[in-house]
Amino acid sequence: MTGADRLISDTVPRTVTLIVLDESGGLLGELPAFDVSLPYWPETAEIVAAARERYGLDLAVLRLLKAPGDVAEGGHVTYLGQLLSPAAGAPWTPTEVDLSHHPLRAPYAHAGGPARSLAWAARALDERGRGPVTAAIQQRTWNLSTLWRLDTPTGPYWLKQVPDFFAHEPVVLTWAAGSGRATPLLVAEDARMLLAHVDGDDLYGAGVEVRRDIAADLHYLQVAAIDSVPHLLADGVPDRRRPRLEGYLRGVIEEYGGGDVSLRALAAGLPDRLDRIEACRLPDTLVHGDLHPGNVIGGDRRTIIDWGDSFIGHPGFDVLRLTEVMPAGEAEVVIEDWAARWRAEIPGSDPHGALELLRPVAALRMAAVYADFLAGIEPAEHPYHAGDVATWLRRAVELYEEER
Template sequence: MSRTVTLLLVDQAGEQLGALPAYDVPEPWWQEIGSVVAEARRRHGLDVAVLRLLAADRPEPPGGHLTYLGQVAERPAVPLDPVSVDLSPHPLRGPWAEPGGPAGSIAWATDELDRLGRPVTAVAQQRTWNLSAIWRLDGGHGSTWLKQVPVFLRHEGAVLRWLADAAPGATPTVLADDGAGRVLLDHVPGEDRYAAGVEERTAVAADHHAVQLRAADAVPALVTAGVPDRRGPALARWIRAALAPHDVSTVDGLLAGLDDRLDEVRRCGLPDTLVHGDLHPGNVRGDGERRVTIDWGDAFVGHPAFDILRLTETLAPATAAPMLAAWAGRWRAEVPGCDPERAVALLRPVAPLRLAAVYAMFLAAIEPSEHPYHAGDVPACLARAAAEG
């Protein structure tokens, strides 16, 4: 599956110039725009900064015909198709999605790298969507990654700073952080481990357990630093508030009993700690020698079982059982008398319910043109929660 792309171009002042002829790119995932930029350069000799998605011909990813907004430094020589689109400002638009936004972020990053003695010789845009913008910055030092996230995910910087001290090597090295959503990360060799098997996932779970043990003693500091507090009653309140605009009739019973269920979870005796929030294998990067966990924007303070449930959710029950048993054994050794198995059983339907609330939060915090990224996720997660409940 591929994508067909139309790039509507604007100049540095945001004035519409017209659209490039449509072309295909190999990756179907809408937020991946490295090949969109590369193909505009190959076909037309243009250096384009892709700002944001404008329209899609299907309700959700992947594939289809997508229209993106791109910025160029000056009117290109290539003929452009006349197009007129409403580009009015929107209060929920990311700063990187406005004309001049990418240039401002790259200027910040190159200044920081110059200060560190790591001058930049090449910049390549990799991703842009409602949850992040990512660029690769290369130089004699190697590669550095600039990541920019919206305000509702900016606590990722605080999480990474804490992890750098508490669990060195567990995450990418933070080179700079502006405190407002932009971070510079040192390159991590290897690849994202989407295809990780059970043995590798088991190792990831063991690595993560060590991090969560350290974090259990740092919960107040993490909350003070801005990491969302999703402990017990706070989690229940947040889920209900996030899902209030949506049809939750399929999970009415689960929501009604949520406080009592979470109170039962508390009685299982496991400590609250730092939760990654999206610990699937694709958020682990490795090269066979080193593994690091990436993308901590969904992190929160809460129950550790959420991460093992996410790490095992795509596995058959018989395959996941040994991983869950090993996880439970580690916690039982650290907290004698706790009941990890019961905590997992109680939280199994809550895990997709929480994910539904996460996607609902995204939808409430992004402009409507980008809703197709997540609109189908809320009902899908609610259906899973109902099935598990």
């Protein structure tokens, strides 16, 4: 999940310190700091490449150890890494690091976690006649996922592993198999997924026409999912329908909202607001949950990726996310198309009315999502999301006050 729909930029420098464990998990020491071009903390490909090129080390980044407290990208960032094969001669500096267990640590962030996941993926490819793996390149890792590119004689594949709170992602990919609109899943086990390669690049910065097409792609999936809601819920996709949605939103206001008068008023009006949204007659269905263009790969056809934030709920959440940083006039073009499709699908429905009521609810939902992340990750990783709950609560207040 990203805080904004943004283009990859190299304008914010990132300096990396790596503290490295040996293959068995023993502490080797700290490497000299170095700079990488991408500022985004989860991005690891440059880090791994630098360790190999500078010091001949084959390693994986396990997790974030320390990051600046006042920014969400760039700055001097410290990571814990682990060797994947023996090495000697690196310029280690003695250091101290807390290697104690934490119950909220993702399996892939533990010592030995990457090696176990790579071994699982290699076996899965071999069993399907698609191996062997000739190269494994870690692309990113953070509290929401780890992602590896696996090169083989039959082409590239992707190993993705997620924490337990995203463990329903393979359920969604299995359901969407054959649609041509979601990432093709080869096999999944214990929140590990082996994904087929999709040609193309992400669509960060996409213009209005591309976003119209993305909304149409998702509409196809959401209409197909309406009859599958009971099955998806039974298989673990989170339930954000009313009345559970109301309790979910009240929870983040109670925990983080303090004495904000507008938030209290918004919370008090939630029952009536949600009644009115229901009266607009759009059906509950599968919601992507983070539908910005960076989560869409554009090639010969568009593929929607990263379904870990998905849930069952109101389809309007996705079009609001898709248009949230667009100029008002361009956003309205995408929304009008979206509304016309739902009016055709559900005669007598009021998509526009639902969206207007849903806007502050959508911001509250984003705040609740980030609160869930903070509750589900170890404290060292809190810098990834430290300001996000407050940001989205402020946005909910702004949208609520604009209505008045």
